[in-house]
Amino acid sequence: MIGIIDCNSFYCSCERLFLPALQHAPVVVLSNNDGCIVSRSDEAKQVGVAMGVPYFQAKQLIEQKGVHTFSSNYNLYGDLSWRVMETLRQLLPAGAVEVYSVDECFVTLDHIATDQLTAFSIHLKDTVEQWTGIKVSIGVATTKVLSKVANRLAKKNKAATNCIMVLDSPESIAEALQRTAVEDIWGIGRQYAEKLRKYNINTAFDLRSMPAAWVQKNLGGIVGQRLLRELNGIPSIEMKDPLINKKMIATTRMFGKNVTSKEQIKEAIATYITRAAEKLRRQQSAASVIYVFVIPKQEHQGGKFRHGNSVGGYVHLPHATASTHQLIKPAVALAAQLYQEGCVYKKAGVILSNIVPDESVQGNLFADKIPQQNRLLMHTIDNINFAMRNDIIQFATAGTKRNWKMRQELRSPRYTSRWEELREVQ
């Protein structure tokens, strides 16, 4: 059997952990740049704050209902996420935990007898809560998709389920599928949901009984096939090896305010490349393709919000590298090419791809030899930046003023990862 373990309102729970007075208060956390609402406590949901709406639209309701608001604090969430996952790794056999996102993981439970699954799930949930202070919900079934169905229902009916649901009989599975709308199935997004509704397929139960050929034709070929098999209890989405490295690494940001000068664009791209290269080195990889893009401000024409069209371009490097300064130069040159005088920019980003393991970087017959002393230099900079604070050492291209940086006006202290921001108790 497979379980999915999911932290309840994760970002909000992290914020509350250090402010116990907010334990039962409505809380929301905003996306980067204080743009949208990305996490809500149950109390915030109850007073009617919707998920994903722009902050400025929800602001009035938030103030009126006394909802506590935080900018996102990824240092804090990342650290607490690690603690939750580490706790689970200690409670389960080696290799049984697949971290799926910052607040979720799949676990294999094949070593637990079927009639013990509920008791064991309670044990996992209680231990995580006791060791980390974070509450989780657990769904268990024969496939990933079905465990997601179980998890969602458990979380929706906390009082009745104690946040745990095990689907271990054909009857319980059928009932759960009947209670799940198509758009709530893992793998069905807006487009597919709309299509399914048109064919009068409204619940997961309806979808499960569709013929394979129909699903193949209408739901993205083999993606749909896999989903259908999973709904029918046949495992078709494998557990992933957590050690597999990323195939692309992106760093992209909205600007805190409108950006118009070429210098600012170049600074931003240099800063993003620095971040992306750090991520690259952390997984001991090197990249040989750099994609750089900028997004101009969209002309306002009423109706639905959308970004302007992204303007971007590639550079293929002669050999893969993880050195910031080897990446920065071509990236900034490309940014300068993309820049257009008189244009107002809202967002920019870099994506590194063609990623290979660092030790097996292919030599290039026609390019100069790779200077090896870079690696030691980069390693030293990473260590100093990690231990002291971000960017105590940085490349000059990245700028010193950075007046384009994102807004984060409501960020809580990084309680668990910075000495100078430790929680103080009088």
Place this chain on the structure above:
DNA sequence: TCTGGGGTCCTAGGACCC
């Protein structure tokens, strides 16, 4: 006035090969 960031997988279609 103000709308996030970072990923994965798959498909279709073009270029190119013999």
Place this chain on the structure above:
DNA sequence: TCTGGGGTCCTAGGACCC
């Protein structure tokens, strides 16, 4: 006037996830 078949590789873009 007549113009094949089969395959691979690459890229752009779509759909999805949290």
